[in-house]
Amino acid sequence: MSELVITAEMAVDTRQASTICGFCGVGCGLTITVEDGNITKVTGEKNNPSSKGEACIKGREGWRHLYSDKRLTQPLIRKDGELVPASWDEALDLVANRFMEIKSEYGEDAFGVFSSSRSTNELNYLAGRFIRQVLGNSNIDSCNRA
C-alpha cells in the first residue's frame, strides 16, 4: 500500500466565517466555507439562536451568483443604444446630472425612493437621508409592509 503524502503546494487553505443571510429580512445565520480565497459551501449556522441551522435555498445557494460570468463588475452606460463599460466617476456623474435635470424640469416631487427588506438598517437610513436632503421630499417606501 502506498503512503499518502500531502505537500505544502497541495494543502488547501480552508476557513469558515459566520454571517447573516442578506437575501431577506428573516436574517438566518449562515456558515461560509472559503477554500483558497473562494467560497465553496454555505450552510445554516447550527448555533444561531433563531434559525438553528436552517436556511432556505437562497441562503444556501445564492452565493453562486458571485462567480457567474453574467455578474456586473463595472458600471455600464448606454451610448447610441449600446451598453458600454464606464468608470464609476463617469456613471455617477451621469446619474447626478440626470437627477438635477429632472428636478429642474419637474420639481422635487418627481422623485421617490423604494427601499428593500433586504437592505441593512444603515442603507435604509441613508436612503431616507438621500431622498429628504438631496432630492427634497419624503417619498420613500419599501416592500416591508404586509
Ligand code: SF4
Ligand atoms: S436563508 Fe432564506 S429565509 Fe433565511 S434569511 Fe436567507 S433568504 Fe431569508
